[in-house]
Amino acid sequence: MVVYGALDIGGTKIAGALVDPQGRLLVRSERPTPAREPAEVLMGAVTGVLDELSGHSAWRDLARLGVASAGPVDMSAGTVSPVNIPGWRGFPLIERIRSHPRVPAHADPVLVGDAVAMAAAEHWLGAARGVDSALCMVVSTGIGGGLILGGRLHAGRSGNAGHIGHISVDLDGSACPCGARGCVEGLASGTAIAAHALAAGWTPPAGAAATAAGVAAAARSGDPVARTAYDRAAQALAAAIAATTALVELDLVVIGGGVAQAGDTLFAPLRRHMADYAVLDFTRDVPVVPAALALNAGLIGAAAVAAAALVGPEGTAGVAVGATPVGPRASDGGAVPGPRTSLPLRDGAALG
Numbered sequence: 001m002v003v004y005g006a007l008d009i010g011g012t013k014i015a016g017a018l019v020d021p022q023g024r025l026l027v028r029s030e031r032p033t034p035a036r037e038p039a040e041v042l043m044g045a046v047t048g049v050l051d052e053l054s055g056h057s058a059w060r061d062l063a064r065l066g067v068a069s070a071g072p073v074d075m076s077a078g079t080v081s082p083v084n085i086p087g088w089r090g091f092p093l094i095e096r097i098r099s100h101p102r103v104p105a106h107a108d109p110v111l112v113g114d115a116v117a118m119a120a121a122e123h124w125l126g127a128a129r130g131v132d133s134a135l136c137m138v139v140s141t142g143i144g145g146g147l148i149l150g151g152r153l154h155a156g157r158s159g160n161a162g163h164i165g166h167i168s169v170d171l172d173g174s175a176c177p178c179g180a181r182g183c184v185e186g187l188a189s190g191t192a193i194a195a196h197a198l199a200a201g202w203t204p205p206a207g208a209a210a211t212a213a214g215v216a217a218a219a220r221s222g223d224p225v226a227r228t229a230y231d232r233a234a235q236a237l238a239a240a241i242a243a244t245t246a247l248v249e250l251d252l253v254v255i256g257g258g259v260a261q262a263g264d265t266l267f268a269p270l271r272r273h274m275a276d277y278a279v280l281d282f283t284r285d286v287p288v289v290p291a292a293l294a295l296n297a298g299l300i301g302a303a304a305v306a307a308a309a310l311v312g313p314e315g316t317a318g319v320a321v322g323a324t325p326v327g328p329r330a331s332d333g334g335a336v337p338g339p340r341t342s343l344p345l346r347d348g349a350a351l352g
């Protein structure tokens with residue numbers, strides 16, 4: 001049997017798994033991310049996860065290794081610069097994973113951003129299964145996203161396509177850390193929802209931190225300030241989703257991440273605002289649904305990307321184990337293939 005290796009690197013944990021062609025996790029390993037430590041300490045945690053996975057008997061069937069990382073990532077260079085992991089800036093993560101003594105050459109690791117991996121996971125086994133054109137978003141402390149276009153994951157040249165958090169929906173809005181103004185993330189992230197509610201007079205319960213989940217609880221109990229905070233976030237999301245729908249004619253929008261856990265507190269005003277912004281015939285009534293794979297979405301998505309990278313150049317689904325690795329390899333010298341612009345990922349059947 002073929003297995004796919006998966007790594008999911010985030011600001012709080014570094015997780016790894018061996019995943020079978022049905023998307024089941026055969027073994028899972030996790031370490032806390034030493035996010036404030038130097039680059040080599042961070043890499044040590046990744047190595048620890050790889051050591052553990054490679055000790056499992058299924059490792060001998062490893063076909064390809066997928067790596068999902070907090071962004072930004074540079075898929076073509078194999079480097080990561082996660083905003084919440086300051087020790088890694090342009091860190092050559094893929095080269096370092098490739099040099100792990102138990103990572104075989106044929107399993108050449110392929111990198112994507114974590115939200116792109118989430119889109120791959122939702123398309124493979126979750127809410128976007130079988131959908132031709134979808135936007136999958138992660139609304140959490142930040143906002144990310146990934147696109148399925150023409151039935152395939154569209155990762156983009158650098159692996160960041162679909163990064164909807166930094167679309168501007170307010171021309172003269174607040175300055176965003178990215179350098180632009182009025183970004184969706186500054187209006188609709190969990191951080192923004194809590195900050196807006198606090199500024200408008202909401203106070204968290206005694207002893208509790210000011211979080212979007214706390215604001216959601218207050219909104220459910222009828223607090224008008226808390227409701228307004230979610231309504232404002234929903235409006236920003238609706239404007240960005242409507243714009244994306246107009247650009248690529250979405251069939252479905254999937255929203256995951258901590259803020260989506262608010263359920264109807266977010267989705268009800270979001271659908272209402274969608275009716276105001278998505279008004280053209282071809283943009284109207286696009287379903288907006290919660291993600292199906294909260295748990296392990298990053299790992300499943302990394303495995304999906306690994307599986308897609310094995311598919312042959314004709315786009316045929318493949319158990320193409322042993323096929324020529326598609327990602328760039330430094331060891332290939334001058335013959336480094338060009339960056340991939342889309343991964344030929346179809347539904348679960350294509351992975352078997």
Ligand SMILES: [Zn+2]
Nearest residue numbers: 166176178183
């Ligand atoms: Zn921004």
